[in-house]
Amino acid sequence: MISFPKYLSQTQPLRVCLVGLGNAGVNLADRMTMSGGSGFETVAINSDQHSLATSVSPVKVSLGPLATRGLGAGGDPEIGMDAARESLREIEEALAAPDIVFLCAGLGGGTGSGAGGLVAEVAKQSGALLIAAVTTPFSFEGRRRNLQAEAALQEIRAHADAVIHFENDRMAELSAPKSGVTETFSACDELLCGCLSAITRLLSAPGPLGIGLPDLLSVLNTGTGRCLFGTGAATGDNRAHEALERALKSPLLDRGHLLDEAASLLVHLSGPPSLSFSEVSAIMQEIGRQGSEGTMLHLGVSTTPDKNAPVLVTILAKTEGTTISHEIPSVRPQRSQEPARHVPARLVSPEPEPILDLETEKEEEPAPEPPPPPAPPRQPKPERATATHSAKSHPSTKPPQEKIKQETLQFEPIARGRFEKIEPTIVEGEDLDVPTFLRLKKP
Amino acid sequence: MARKEIQVGLEIGTTKVCAVVAECQENGGIRILGVGETPSRGVRKGEIVDFENASNCVRDALSDAEEKSDVEIESVWLAVTGSHIRxxxxxxxxxxxxxxxxxxxxxxxxxxxxxxxxxxxxxxxxxxxxxxxxxxxxxxxxxxxxxxxxxxxxxxxxxxxGVTNRIQNSIRCVKECHIEVEDVVVSSLASAQVVLGENQKESGALVIDIGGGVTDYIVYLDGAVRHSGVLAVGGDHITNDISIGLRIPITRAEKLKTEEGSAELGKSLPGEKIVLKNDTGFSGKEVEREMLNMIMHARLEELFVLLKKRLSGEVSEHLIGAGVMLTGGCSQIRGIRGIAESVFGMPVHLTRAQAVSGPTSAYENPQFSTCIGLAKYAQAVRSEMPESSFLKGFLGNFFKKISPFSSRR
Incomplete structure (x- = not known):
């Protein structure tokens, strides 16, 4: 498809362009801008003048001033298409030189469905990487709209490098059934917005384990199935666990159940410099448990200099679905990414490693029950664990102070509880009075 | 036997001491007249660790049974178990x-x-x-x-x-109450009497009785006992695991196990919490459902794997045609059947005393399998081997026992 696309050859920061197409797309783009997202520029493309007028995007393209007279496509993709053809030149101008284009559109209506294919084509021709983030209508919006959305989705798929596809029906689960309409819609938008900003963040964030475009593409191109996405942030003692819990709560993940179906899974963790290795491994193990064995895991870890930043877990996955032969753009030229891409696999597979780590931690600290005292300097833990892996996975900026992490389970060295004083049950050299789950965790 | 005979089965269990008073019927069935029950103290893993307390419990259970059945108990059949039994x-x-x-x-x-x-x-x-x-x-x-x-x-x-002294302890515990012990019967053998039918014994079956302190198991092949044993792991272990794992008191753990616990994994929503209300000496807590289930699952899976290992050298699995019968208090744990099925790879049935009449609440509870089984065993011994008392006297061996079934068919 692309032999050496310019987004791969560049050394300066990527130019990311967020294109909002149609009413839904423009709304989303505005929300992205207003939520303080940075690192991208927005372009609003719509046939509806009113929507454009209120948009905060710096670049606005009005589609088909003649075909629609600036009144919108009125839900007819034909009109949307005509309008887009009429304003083809303007679109081309607006999408002149970005490296990555995020095309946001709500499919099923006039402009998004009608012009989607064309805009995608233009964006693609400009040589950019095209990631489409689209929503399909609620089922109650009728079969006709759903068919229109389906057709438009096919068209966009033909051009886009990756499609993030969300069903509105599923997103509506975000809010309580009784909550207001505005609330529901804004929750949907917020989720999409979160997804997009997470993607830009994970592509740009510096860290010991980077996630590159190839990872992202390989995840998004796995199949035509549903896109699964969840993000969660948390601070405090149990931040790793809570952040993951929140991420899994996303309705798009069906509370974690859908991870099982994911063919490939991208996990990005970002956090303050104090983000510890054991936290990362705890999160990854939990995710690994949810997913199936054959799932390809892509892991990215990045740290922000901000000490108070929350731990942020982002999960992006694609279910199998019916696969269309979507050639993954060649990742060969990107040598710098190669080692980083391999580290995650190694980091995730040897599961017993981190546990061994926790064990030693216990021995050193027999009673870590009370809330951890304000950070006694404890170096050895991450040091030891990372030493067994490649030096690449080791954060160069070593956190000077390590907080003792409060685990869910903390035990005395030998816990026999009520069987303390009676004859032990020893079978095959194992003391069966010690809880099974404790013994199993031993390497 | 022309006269309707009354047999009493007594089990000094880890969780409860229970006595079943049953009436033998001519057709070979038994009818339960009453069940006396009292929570057990001083028993761990099926064996007495506090003689005084255990003896009091036996007294309570027997008087409870007497009251409910309106029968004066003179002698009992006593179930024994414990890891020493081989x-x-x-x-x-x-x-x-x-x-x-x-x-x-x-x-x-x-x-x-x-x-x-x-x-x-x-x-x-x-x-x-x-x-x-x-x-x-x-x-x-x-x-x-x-x-x-x-x-x-x-x-x-x-x-x-088994170890003579340990068995004698149980007997002495009953004798303290001035009650005679007719004979001692291994728990697994007793349970099998009511859990298995004749045809199941013929086609081969594994009975697993998971009680409070121990798990008794017995394998029948071709109508005869092929293998039996005791593994000193039971419901107490699950409770103890929960108590340690979730850091809650034992009593709370026990309640949580019976009310909320399940051994099925992946059935709870991620992050689903169970709220434990505060109580005297316990300040309330939220525990993760998945964690609870994981703890229970791990223990039960291990238990079954150990049993399977023990059987693998003795019995070839394909001979067990009727499958696995789970009984005992722990067989009520949700999801236990799935684990057993996945470990043993054969049909698993949750069973309780069959071919018994009387108060439904008694025989429908798998906790009473052993105790009812004792009565059934007693009836079989009495009706099919009237000379057994003679034999006993002849050999002068208290523990001498001939199977009531296989030798006479």
Whole structure:
């Protein structure tokens, strides 16, 4: 498809362009801008003048001033298409030189469905990487709209490098059934917005384990199935666990159940410099448990200099679905990414490693029950664990102070509880009075 | 027996002491008249650790049973269990004197006696020797050789033995209450009497009775006991695991196990919490459901894997046609069947006392399987082997026991 696309050859920061197409797309783009997202520029493309007028995007393209007279496509993709053809030149101008284009559109209506294919084509021709983030209508919006959305989705798929596809029906689960309409819609938008900003963040964030475009593409191109996405942030003692819990709560993940179906899974963790290795491994193990064995895991870890930043877990996955032969753009030229891409696999597979780590931690600290005292300097833990892996996975900026992490389970060295004083049950050299789950965790 | 006989089964369990008073019926069934029950104290893993307390519990349970059944209890059949109980199969043989060449009851006793001539640790005594099969001149599968002609009689016996003193402790505990002990019966054998039907014994079945302190298991093949044993892991272990894992008091853990716990993984929503209300001495807590289930799952899975391992050397699995019968209090744990099925790879049934009439609440509860089984066992011994009391006196061995079923068919 692309032999050496310019987004791969560049050394300066990527130019990311967020294109909002149609009413839904423009709304989303505005929300992205207003939520303080940075690192991208927005372009609003719509046939509806009113929507454009209120948009905060710096670049606005009005589609088909003649075909629609600036009144919108009125839900007819034909009109949307005509309008887009009429304003083809303007679109081309607006999408002149970005490296990555995020095309946001709500499919099923006039402009998004009608012009989607064309805009995608233009964006693609400009040589950019095209990631489409689209929503399909609620089922109650009728079969006709759903068919229109389906057709438009096919068209966009033909051009886009990756499609993030969300069903509105599923997103509506975000809010309580009784909550207001505005609330529901804004929750949907917020989720999409979160997804997009997470993607830009994970592509740009510096860290010991980077996630590159190839990872992202390989995840998004796995199949035509549903896109699964969840993000969660948390601070405090149990931040790793809570952040993951929140991420899994996303309705798009069906509370974690859908991870099982994911063919490939991208996990990005970002956090303050104090983000510890054991936290990362705890999160990854939990995710690994949810997913199936054959799932390809892509892991990215990045740290922000901000000490108070929350731990942020982002999960992006694609279910199998019916696969269309979507050639993954060649990742060969990107040598710098190669080692980083391999580290995650190694980091995730040897599961017993981190546990061994926790064990030693216990021995050193027999009673870590009370809330951890304000950070006694404890170096050895991450040091030891990372030493067994490649030096690449080791954060160069070593956190000077390590907080003792409060685990869910903390035990005395030998816990026999009520069987303390009676004859032990020893079978095959194992003391069966010690809880099974404790013994199993031993390497 | 013309007169309707009353049999009492007593089990000094880890969780509860219970006594079942049952009436033997002519058709071979039994009718439960009353069940006395009291929470157990001073028993751990099926064995008495606090004599005083345990004895009081026995007294309470027996008087409760007397009250409910309106029967004065004079003697009981006592179930014993504990990790000290072991079993093995042994073959005995005897030559038939040439002049007669007809096999008589005497030869059969001789064979059994020979089969029991084995080197046990000196503190151990044989509890049961159960006939599996006879061989007459090498001919296999003879069920009752009395009256047959032959020159050599051999027999396979399943022998269950245990530490004498520990068994004596249980007996003494009952005798403290001035109640006689008719005989002691290994729990697994008792449970099997009511859990399995004749055809299930024939087609082969594994009975697993997971109680509070121990798990008793017994395998029947071709109508005979092939293997049996005790694993000192039970419901208490699950409770203890929960208590340690979730850092809650034992009593709370027990409640949580029975009310909320499940051994099925992945059935709870991620992050689903169970709120424990505060109580005296306990300040309330939220626990993760998945964590609870994981703890229970791990323990039960391990238990089944251990049992499977123990059986693998003794019994070939494909011979067990009727599958696994789960009984005992722990068989009520949600999702236990799935684990057992995945470990054993054969059909698993949750069972309780069958072919019994009386108060439904008693026999429908798998907790009472052993106790009801004792009564059934007693009935079988009494009705099918009226001379057993004579035998007992003759050999002067309290623990001497002949299987009530296999030898007489």
């Amino acid at each position: 079993s093995f199969n042994n073959r005995g043989s005897a030559n038939i004197p040439e002049e007669s060449s007809e096999i008589t009851e005497e030869e059969i006793q001789d064979v059994e006696f020979k089969a029991k001539e084995i080197s046990l640790p000196k503190e151990n005594a044989i509890l049961h020797s159960i006939i599996q099969h006879y061989y007459v001149d090498g001919q296999e599968g003879v069920l009752n050789p009395v009256g047959m002609l032959g020159s050599r009689l051999e027999a396979d016996f399943h022998i269950i033995h």
